[in-house]
Amino acid sequence: MAMPPMGGRMPPNYQRPKPPASIKDLPRYLKEVFGGFFKRFFYILKLVWNTGHWIPLLLAFVALFKGVTPVIGSLISQRILNSLQAVIQTGPQPESTFRSSPILYLLIALIVYRLLILVVNNISSALNRIAGEKVVKEVKEQIMTKSKEIDLASFDNAAFYEKMENAEREAGHRPLHILTQTLGIISSVIELISFMVVLLSAPGLSWITFVVIGVSIPSAIINFVYRRKNFRYMRFSSKERRQMNYFSGVLVDKDLVKEVRLYDLADSFIGRYFTAFKAYYKGLRKLILTEGAWQVFFSVITGVTNLVFYIMIAKRVFTGEFQIGDYTLYTGAIASVATSISTLIASTGTIYEGTLFIDNLIAFMNEKQTIIPCCQPAEQVTHGAEHTIEFQDVSFRYPGTRKDVLQNVSFTIQPGQTLALVGLNGAGKTTLIKLLTRLYDPTAGRILLDGKDLKTYDIKSLYQTFGIIFQDFGKYALSVKENIQLGDIHKEGSMETVAYAARQSTAGDYIDKLPRGYDTPLMRIFEQDGLELSIGQWHKLAIARAFYANSDIMILDEPTASLDPMAEQEIFNQFDQLRNNKTTVFVSHRLSSATIADQILVIEHGQLIEKGSHRELMAQKGKYYDLFTTQSKRYVTQEGEGNNRVLQDNCNK
Numbered sequence: 042m043a044m045p046p047m048g049g050r051m052p053p054n055y056q057r058p059k060p061p062a063s064i065k066d067l068p069r070y071l072k073e074v075f076g077g078f079f080k081r082f083f084y085i086l087k088l089v090w091n092t093g094h095w096i097p098l099l100l101a102f103v104a105l106f107k108g109v110t111p112v113i114g115s116l117i118s119q120r121i122l123n124s125l126q127a128v129i130q131t132g133p134q135p136e137s138t139f140r141s142s143p144i145l146y147l148l149i150a151l152i153v154y155r156l157l158i159l160v161v162n163n164i165s166s167a168l169n170r171i172a173g174e175k176v177v178k179e180v181k182e183q184i185m186t187k188s189k190e191i192d193l194a195s196f197d198n199a200a201f202y203e204k205m206e207n208a209e210r211e212a213g214h215r216p217l218h219i220l221t222q223t224l225g226i227i228s229s230v231i232e233l234i235s236f237m238v239v240l241l242s243a244p245g246l247s248w249i250t251f252v253v254i255g256v257s258i259p260s261a262i263i264n265f266v267y268r269r270k271n272f273r274y275m276r277f278s279s280k281e282r283r284q285m286n287y288f289s290g291v292l293v294d295k296d297l298v299k300e301v302r303l304y305d306l307a308d309s310f311i312g313r314y315f316t317a318f319k320a321y322y323k324g325l326r327k328l329i330l331t332e333g334a335w336q337v338f339f340s341v342i343t344g345v346t347n348l349v350f351y352i353m354i355a356k357r358v359f360t361g362e363f364q365i366g367d368y369t370l371y372t373g374a375i376a377s378v379a380t381s382i383s384t385l386i387a388s389t390g391t392i393y394e395g396t397l398f399i400d401n402l403i404a405f406m407n408e409k410q411t412i413i414p415c416c417q418p419a420e421q422v423t424h425g426a427e428h429t430i431e432f433q434d435v436s437f438r439y440p441g442t443r444k445d446v447l448q449n450v451s452f453t454i455q456p457g458q459t460l461a462l463v464g465l466n467g468a469g470k471t472t473l474i475k476l477l478t479r480l481y482d483p484t485a486g487r488i489l490l491d492g493k494d495l496k497t498y499d500i501k502s503l504y505q506t507f508g509i510i511f512q513d514f515g516k517y518a519l520s521v522k523e524n525i526q527l528g529d530i531h532k533e534g535s536m537e538t539v540a541y542a543a544r545q546s547t548a549g550d551y552i553d554k555l556p557r558g559y560d561t562p563l564m565r566i567f568e569q570d571g572l573e574l575s576i577g578q579w580h581k582l583a584i585a586r587a588f589y590a591n592s593d594i595m596i597l598d599e600p601t602a603s604l605d606p607m608a609e610q611e612i613f614n615q616f617d618q619l620r621n622n623k624t625t626v627f628v629s630h631r632l633s634s635a636t637i638a639d640q641i642l643v644i645e646h647g648q649l650i651e652k653g654s655h656r657e658l659m660a661q662k663g664k665y666y667d668l669f670t671t672q673s674k675r676y677v678t679q680e681g682e683g684n685n686r687v688l689q690d691n692c693n694k
């Protein structure tokens with residue numbers, strides 16, 4: 042009998058319909074339960090149909106075939122046995138008559154029947170595997186295509202994120218499974234009806250049909266109830282199960298292994314795993330044991346009633362009322378009726394639960410995109426030109442939070458200018474860059490590019506305007522060359538262009554020393570000889586990517602956080618020389634870098650508190666002056682005279 046999957050996660054998106062408050066409320070409840078079920082079910086059907094029309098048609102054919110064949114097989118066997126019994130009763134027959142006896146034809150029919158089952162089963166299981174792969178690909182493709190347009194804000198929402206992860210993990214294999222199960226119900230119904238007809242048409246045995254059904258139903262219901270209980274238990278214990286996964290995962294996590302070893306954390310995490318397991322296992326054991334007790338109870342009842350029926354049928358063979366083939370047919374029919382009822386009830390539960398998971402996919406696919414052009418036709422950015430950027434009274438609050446991260450920020454960047462954003466951690470600098478690049482929209486105020494609201498621009502055209510290196514820039518398990526080329530995948534860049542970008546970022550220095558140079562695979566995820574770069578080397582590669590992109594506006598968010606001060610200064614000076622008068626915005630916690638900027642914005646708690654050039658701000662003796670003098674003192678004491686000279690050189694420019 043098909044058992045619903047154990048240990049499945051409850052879809053977090055699923056809202057259980059509110060139970061009916063009164064009998065009058067029952068239609069509402071049923072409508073919600075069944076309406077929701079059919080909505081999900083048709084979604085699945087459409088999805089599988091779109092993957093390949095042949096898939097649901099094949100599944101339906103197999104379901105019908107599996108429903109009809111058992112009774113045909115039983116009837117053929119009955120006839121064979123009855124014919125053999127007739128021979129025994131009439132006495133031995135000459136061998137020559139065997140050819141014309143019905144036994145031969147029945148045996149041929151049985152062989153053909155078995156062959157047919159074998160062929161259909163093998164073909165359908167091969168096609169099922171192909172269909173499974175195709176459906177997974179279809180769902181993944183839908184998810185990947187959709188994820189291209191999901192707002193960044195949605196990724197900040199924990200519930201959405203979980204929904205997306207679940208859709209990714211679950212939605213691939215579920216649809217086909219649910220469809221197979223549903224069509225399996227058709228098989229069970231056909232099988233049930235056909236064997237009921239057999240029993241009902243048996244002289245004097247029709248009442249047995251109802252007793253068999255009567256005995257099977259409670260057992261099947263118990264099965265169904267416990268599947269649901271298990272399912273709910275898995276949902277309620279999801280925290281413990283996630284903890285178990287997390288704690289066991291910590292011990293094999295590549296990034297954590299150093300700390301786990303050096304701080305001797307392994308036993309502590311193993312202990313935590315056991316604690317979580319104990320909490321999870323306690324309730325589960327009780328469930329398994331009580332279900333087991335019920336199953337034993339019903340098995341005994343089923344066993345005893347079956348024994349009574351078998352004796353009754355055998356007695357009729359004994360008295361000559363039935364033939365031996367009838368015995369096998371009717372006892373088989375009793376077993377088949379019971380099994381079909383159990384399968385029917387269990388599958389219904391499984392299908393219902395299975396469709397709930399699809400809610401994640403439906404919700405994910407229906408997620409509305411807000412970062413789109415406000416008006417049609419959308420504006421195109423004039424690429425290759427110089428640009429003006431203007432923030433007009435911009436405020437911003439992350440979705441689902443209560444505090445403005447930026448408040449009434451206004452400033453203008455003239456074409457070709459360099460702007461430095463300065464401020465303590467958490468001041469709002471990265472957020473400002475996310476707004477400038479329209480990864481988010483301001484909650485109030487406007488941002489203009491070349492005099493037009495960012496919202497009027499075509500998104501692709503807008504994004505191509507920026508060459509950006511984030512603090513948490515991407516590290517890709519590709520070759521060195523490919524990592525640089527990702528800066529602009531539309532460009533058919535030659536090796537010279539790649540190497541030129543690498544030299545600009547100074548990454549070329551270490552790349553030239555690699556045995557396989559620009560073809561060196563990075564990270565040891567796929568390739569044994571993959572190279573693990575230091576964080577500073579990765580950073581230089583990310584900067585090379587930005588140079589390669591050769592975008593109109595360069596943005597560097599803490600571009601030098603993982604570089605030593607000398608390397609930082611080298612990159613900044615290089616950057617300043619090579620940026621070709623492109624508008625540049627950078628965030629750096631090392632103020633020596635800010636000195637090269639035409640304009641410096643000092644941000645504190647989301648507010649723009651000072652604005653001006655290095656000289657102007659130093660003369661103001663405000664926050665910038667404080668930050669700068671504190672840092673330069675530290676340079677003198679910590680970094681030595683060499684660095685201080687670089688700093689002073691820049692300041693004196």
Ligand code: ADP
Pocket residue numbers: 197439442446464465466467468469470471472473
């Ligand atoms: P900075 O770049 O100056 O260090 P950020 O712009 O990264 O600062 O962050 C500004 C504030 O916004 C911080 O308080 C941070 O916690 C908050 N913040 C950043 N990202 C998010 C987010 N995705 N959701 C909610 N709050 C965020």
